[in-house]
Structure formats: C-alpha cells, structure tokens
Amino acid sequence: MDATFRLWRSEPGGAGALTDYKTPVSEGMVVLDAVHRIQAEQAPDLAVRWNCKAGKCGSCSAEINGKPRLMCMTRLSTLDLNKPVIVEPMKTFPLIKDLVTDVSWNFSVKKTIQKFKPRQPDAPDGTWRMAQKDIDRVQEHRKCIECFLCQDVCHVLRDHGKHDEFIGPRFLLYAAQLEMNPLDTADRLHDLKDKHNIGYCNITKCCTVVCPEHIKITDNAIIPLKERVVDRFYDPVTRLLRMFK
C-alpha cells in the first residue's frame, strides 16, 4: 500500500512549500520510517533531526497533521492514510531547513535558572538519605526528554512570541523538579515571578496534552509552583506578618 506524505520543504532564501511524496507503507510503521524512506529514495537532501527512534531522546519533534508530536512515536495506523499526512516543522522556533528548527533558545533559557544546590550531606560519608515517596514527583518531572513540544504548543510562545520574557512549560517543569528536590536549598521563587514570568501561564494545559512522556506538566509542576509564588508574594496574612518582622 502507498501513502502520501506532504512534507515541508525549504527553498533557498527562506521560502518553502509543502511537497507531496508517495511511498509504500507497511504494518507497524511510524511517521519517521516513512520520512526516512522518502529521504533515502526520493529526497536525499531532506533535513530531519532524529536519534533514538524510541521516544527517549526527543529529537524528532514535528507537527503531524497540525499536532505537535514525535515522528518516531506516531504510528501510521493511528492516522487516516486516505488523506496526505502533513508533516511540518515546529512553528515556535526559527526554521533551519525542511523539518529542522533552531531550538537553541531553549538551551540558553536553562542557564537562567539557578542550579541545583544540595544541603549538607546527611551521613559522614558524604551521602544523603531520601524516602522514595518524597522523590516520586521529582522523578516524574525528570522523565522529560526535552523534545520541546510543550514549548511549541504554548500559546505564550507560539502566538505571542514572549521568548524574551517567559521560559515556557519545559523550564517551569525544570524549575519545579529543582524546587521539589528534597536536597535542594536554592530559592527560585523570586526569579519565577519576576524574571521567568510564571504568571503568563494561564493553565490551558496544552503542554500536558502534547507531552510524549505523559508528564502532568500543568497539574504537577506549574500549578504547585504558582501556588508557592502566590503564598510567598501575595498571601495577605503572610504579607502582614512580613511587615511586622
């Protein structure tokens, strides 16, 4: 059976167009397989970023039929192959070529978040003790594979282009796992409020919906952080108490 894939192809000078490629498909294939086949047989200079092909590295992020997804984890059997499958690059980041975007902004954002700062070790041999139940949530957050699909879908970045003011769901999650790490002693709440503008997030939960690791980004990371910020800076009782301190 053949299926048609409508891929974004760049042209020199910044223009581009969706281009149709027909290629044979078989049982169990994912979108990335089809893209690779097209690359090997019809479009050798096609640009596509990928690595592990098992949903663990977060390299092959794209928009498939308009939805932010990993190409390696999107099975063709879940798509209507009677229509062309549309594969486009992520729209929130500058395009480099074809399906590849410049995601370097994300790497520079991370540097603005205060790094992990552990408390003094608990034992004389320099080690710590932690209960599993105290780190379950942190481990959920640390499952993030940095595919940046949550950044892609976040309307604060995608529609409003607030890249200079807002760090996006990925890095709110990053800050959350540091804040919730039982060993960590740094305080990131002030930065979250004023520098990273956590207030811009109006919890539409789009990031949670697209997360390929099924991390509950909004409920388990962003909302708890918002609560901490509110408790610290806006709770009237706390404010009153602070005035008399």
Place this chain on the structure above:
Amino acid sequence: MATHQTYNYDVLVIGAGGAGLRAAIEAANAGVTVGLICKSLLGKAHTVMAEGGMAAAMGHNDDRDNWKVHFADTMRGGQYVNNWRMAEIHAKEAPERVRELEAWGAVFDRTPDGRINQRNFGGHRYPRLAHVGDRTGLELIRTLQDHTVYLGVTVHMEHTVIQLLMDGGRASGVVAYDRERGRFHVFTAKAVILATGGVGRAYKITSNSWEGTGDGHALAFRAGAELIDMEFIQFHPTGMVWPPSVKGILVTEGVRGEGGVLKNSEGRRFMFDDIPDNYKPQTASDAEEGWRYVTGDKSARRPPELLTRDHVARCINREVKAGRGSPHGGVFLDIAWIKEKISDGEAHIKRKLPSMYHQFKELADLDITTTPMEVGPTTHYIMGGIKVDADSQMSSIPGLYAAGECASGINGANRLGGNSLSDLIVFGKRAGEYAAEYAKSSGPIKANDTEVDKAIKESLAPFDRGGRVENPYKVQEELQDTMQSLVGIVRLEDEMKEAHNRLQGYKERWTRVGVSGHREYNGGWHTAIDLLNLLNVAEAIALSAIERRESRGGHFREDYPDKVAEFGTFNIMVKQAPGGGIQVSRLPLPAMPAELRQVVEEQQQ
C-alpha cells in the same frame, strides 16, 4: 584556500554522551578552556538509551558486595582478556562517581532506608546497579548536561568532525563542519578527547541511533592510533523484533532483573538447558530459586536469564534456528507472569519498568503487564576500540585521549550490563583530568593548513559528483546487510572473507558517492561522510574476527566453537598500515599482579 572559522581550546572533547560530558566537567574544573563538540543536540546522545543502571559496588542492597567482587565479575564476564588495570580502577572508583552524581542533582531510586537503590543484572553477583526506573541513561546525561552548562564549557552542537589534526606527531585539534549550515570550522587544542560512542550502525539490526558510526574509532585509526579487540561486539539478547520498523530497539535487561523469563514457542524456559560450567555454581537450579533471587533472597542464586549477554544471545539464536521461535523470529520474554507471585503485579511492572511499558504500548500496541514480549538479539555495543593507557586514557598518539565506548580494555570479550554507564563516568573523569594536565604542561600547537584544506576539499567531493552517481544511503545499507549476515553473532572464516571482499567494493564505491542540493542540513551529505568511518570500522571488525580463531565472549566462531587457552594471552590489535590498508597483530596481555589474581581465584566459588 577554503574559508573556515577557527576556535582554540586547551582541551577539546568530541562527543557529549556520558563520557564526553564527564570529561568536559573534569577538564573545566581543572581550570583549562574546554570546547565540546557533538553531532546531535546536547542531551540527545546515545547514553539516553541506557536503561538498566550503572554498576557500582556500594553494597546498599547486599553488604557482601565490594570492589573485589565487582572486579572479579567484570574479568569473568570479559573472559579474562580485559585490561586488568582498567577493570580494577573501574571497580574501585565507580561508587564515588555515582555518589558525585547525586551531589549534582541526579535522583536515583531509593532503598527503604533512603539510600541509592541497587538492582540485579546479568553477570553481577550482587544487586549492584544504581538506577532510575528504566531510564538511568537519561538521568545520567541530563545530570551531567545540566551541571556542564554552568561551568563555562563552550558547546558546539550538531557538528561532525571529519579529521583529526596532527602537529609533529601529536594531536593538535580537528576539522569539523556544522550540520545546520554546512560551514567548516577548525578547532585547535592541546589535548583532544574522543568520546564518540559505538559502531552499531555498521549492522542492520542495532539498538544504536544514526550517530553510532564509529567516528572516534575511525578518526583515531586514520591518524595512526592503535585499536584493539575490534572482533568483540555485544549482541544484546533482547531487542524488539516486531513491528519491523522498530526491530533492534533495546528491551532492557532490567526486565529479567525484575523477574522476566525467556520462553520458546513450546513454553519452555530454555535458559535452564544450557548453563556454562564456570557459571554453574552461581546459577539457580530451578525456577523457584531464580524467583527468590530476584526478590532479594540472599541465599538464592541467580536465574539463568541473567547469565552474560553473549551467552543469552546465542541461546536465543539457537532456539530460533531450531524452529522454536516466536511468530516474528524471536523468543518470548514474559514479565506478566510475576502477577502470579505478587499481588500488585501490574502496578509493580509499571513502576519498575515504566519506559518499557510505554515503548511496547506505543510502538507495538502490546501491554507487557498482560502479554509476553517478542525479543531477539540486536547489535548493541562494541567492546573493542582505541587502545588507551589504563590510568590516563591516552591513546598511542600523544595528546589524543579516548573514553567510554570508543575506548577499549575494560570489557575484554564481553561487557556486563551496567558496566557501561559506570565506565563512562569513571574513565570520562580520568580522561578529562589527564588531558587537562597534559594541556597545561605542553607547548603550543598549530593547525596544519595544508591538512585542513585537504580535509575540506575531500569532504566536499560528493557535491562535485552530484546526485546521479552512487547513492550513499544505498552503499550504507548494503554494508549493514553484509556485516549483519556475514560478521554477526555466529561467524565463519569463509563468510568473513567474503564480507572483507565486499567491503573493498564498498570502499571503491565510496569514492564515487555523490549528493545533490546544498550544504545546509543535507542528510545525504552527512551519510556520505559517516560512511567512510563505517567502512574503516567494518574492515577492522572483519579482519580482527578472522584473526581470532576461537570463540570467546561476544565473538563466536562456528568453525572454532571452543575457547582456546592460547588466545586468552593476547588482544588482537589493528592499525593503519603504511600506505593504507590494515595491519593486524597480536598484543600480549599485561600480566595481572599476584594480589589481583588472588582476588579472581577467591571469587571463583
């Protein structure tokens, strides 16, 4: 003269997986300037695929464990052709390296008393693998990556190195191009560390990503460095076999560590049928004892599913060949059965093996908590690589270091699961430390312009030939087929010679590969360049494998099915012959000191 930009560092690290990042951290901490080049984005290296854990004799789950047991396990697993000094350093230093990760933010699974939890794994006598569910590699790379970004290391992402530069017999930097724009860059450095990972892409069925094209092996080889043990390739026993598009993707040994069993189409646990003599005293005599072992009973011995990977892979291969395989040419790996033994079995499986659950659910539409998986061997790891000094990790070229999978010595003929992640951090640290020291104490170097221009010109040749000649993807695919079928799990002299002949043909075709389009992010061009590295390592593998006329560890010869004592006294070494071609020789193993020999003997029981 071609135009290019130049960067200068004291230490240049090639590769940003576990070893490269750990090396960069150590060098930066030593106060030298550090550049880090990686082929992908930062944090995407193949280390993220490591699942089960990192081996370190911390003794948290069984206080009988210590470095001596770990050392002896590693030597036994490697069939005693390991570099004993590397195995010793590794066993002694791994616990400290793991603890250090916790101080940098890694969040390992815990024991009931709050320490780092350790799990069972093949070939390890006691529970020894520090882990985070089944995504330990991701935890390792993210921890190192996040630690590195605050240290002032300059990271050059999506750059491919095409040539090592030499200055008077000493490494002096590299020529690279950035994949995004296709521009060339020259990096000069007083010390260069190769941490480029493996060669899995030389095979058709592999757990490795596109990056595993043996770049470090080949760059070092072409610069005149010595490689050893290239015949020893690890075929991981459990890769996915279905659907076809995911064939080869890894299924962690952690599944067996948690109680998963291997069965053939007759429902028989065939691993009980073939237990090697040197492992008999440590292996369970029946299923009941095996289950007691995985649930932490210290008096029980491990189930045969946890024998070394080379052996388990061959047993699976044998079952499939004998017609007792699963529908898609593998065997069955069943973890769902533990629900008979524990009440919250389903939740337990999801908690202990979350990414396996996810992987099968999404890629194969199969629920591992109810249905057995189909698995078969996949090319996973190369024990062989650049020959290095055990303490400093310097190669046979001054100023050139190697760490991690592209270096060789610690694993001998077969690597134990979990010893790779610990290898990365133990020897990555040492490479960074010694490279920084070398850079501080050595004089200035310069890039040789003629060499630079030549490298750039050669790498652009495929564009001159255009897209209507040899297709690089096609040649790569044929090379992978050849290596898979003729230099795979079971090897024969004639087949390997045939493979070697074919490789000469691919080499000739490589000089004719052409690509169309322009230099920006051009997949065809990237493949053409990686192909030369694959050709170099494939030939090194084939010739080394022909030379070793015995079976040992990852190297199994149907024509010489037994281990031969004489072959246990040397490593096979390859290096570039003057005027091209490959020189194969035998390098005697260094003698093990008496006290370590005694450790090995004490641990035999």
